[in-house]
Amino acid sequence: MKIAVLGAGHVGPVLARLALGAGHEVAIAGSGDPSRIEMIVGFLAPGAKALTAADAVADADLVVLAIPWHRFSSLEPGAFAGKVVVDAMNHWPPSAEPLGTSEQVAARLAGADVVKSLNHVAYQDMEPAAGRAVGVAGDSPGAVEVVASFLRDIGFDPVPVGPLAAGRLLEPGSPLFGVAARRQEFETHTKEQS
């Protein structure tokens, strides 16, 4: 697949490396001119291309949002229509109760199939993925399967937790956030909350 990783901070280059390792074609976009992140991409995710967000998204089969939440509103929404988009973002600082980002992402990126995942894993715990269970929440079964298949490719064990609104189960404040939970614990917690 062609993967677009938006974000060249803590998380973006790690996911790019995992995707490259699994044989995917990867483009990374930071904010603004790609020349600003060329050096970073060259050393931290060699083999990935540094592009503008618009160019990276245009070609992609799968887009991963790994940018700070407060930057999300600066994304141009038009390019995302018809794309499968992974929301790996969190409110920061955490809000007092789990508060979904994904419904806001879906509302803004009209026409995209948004799937919440990976936001509950710290970047230092992602590489190697080592079969770690990750929750996946989305409204489109097709998009959820695309994301789950990608996550399996890069070494995770994807566990469906329900529709996009259930992505709140993965947010800061949830017992699943930042915990090395196994598949069984995801399933049990999801069942208790539904």
Next chain:
Amino acid sequence: MTTFGLDTFGDVTHDASGTPLSHAQTIRDLVDQGVLADQVGLDFFGIGEHHTADMPLSAADVVLAAIAARTSSIHLGSAVTVLSSDDPVRVFQRFSTLNALSDGRAEIILGRGSSVDSFPLFGYDLADYEDLFEEKTHLFAELLKGGPVTWQGKTRAALHEQDVVPHTEPFPTWIGVGGSPQSVVRAASYGFSLMLAIIGGHPGRFAPFSELYKHALEKFGHEPQPIGIHSPGHVAPTDEQAREEFWPHYLDVIGRLGKTRGFATPTPESYAHEVGPHGALFVGSPETVAQKMARTMKKLDASRFDLKYGIGGLSHDSLLRTIELYGTRVVPRVRELLD
């Protein structure tokens, strides 16, 4: 030149019965810890700014000044100074004063802050996290050049041909980086030294950061600068003793922090991994810690290692023992291994 230091966040210590000591006593004990670090021949003692009841070291430079008055060789600095929520002019003045008092022994490690308690305290918005650090680092770099400063930005009043006192010799300036590649490039763009804060996971994964930093320094036309490592640890006569002493406090502190920061709550298995050869905890006997330090320094091409000792709940005596073993046993052994 290879140098070795100790960092602390000034966690509240407990007495022998497990009762927390007062903030005031914890701070006074910290001065004794800094003095011991000097006596055992260490190169650097750093205090990390925090603003919580568990870590009350909100005015680290005052404590550093007290240590300066009782020591003669050790360099004294922050680990880190949260520049984003401070005024670069004030920070420069305080560290220039420390540099004067200590006869040129001040160092500063600037950071964006991974614990962000200072943002609401001083009225800053976390949404400005990046811009604040970028602008303030720029002003700080201008101040370090000495001479009148002209500067304009969005985060504080502009300066025009401003003489900022006290005048002092330039002191080493580092940028502390937790995992943001942009921060590595930023450090290189100013020609500042790079301090890699490695607090979890395989330290070896930071090797591309060292390569990126060296390449970027060259690209920006700066001379090579030191790369340092800051990692948590605890030293005791045996591996078993060190691991057993550290574990309950690590579980307590990291378990609470992880809930908000997204890193996993420790388990006995994850702890065994972190203290083992592929983890980020330098916990063990002097030989175990020395071997791991030497390996990590070689892998990351680092010439400085700062062990972040002490975690909430340990006793002052236990911290003094770690400092003594680190200075007298660990560091000489690492020097041997690196030769």
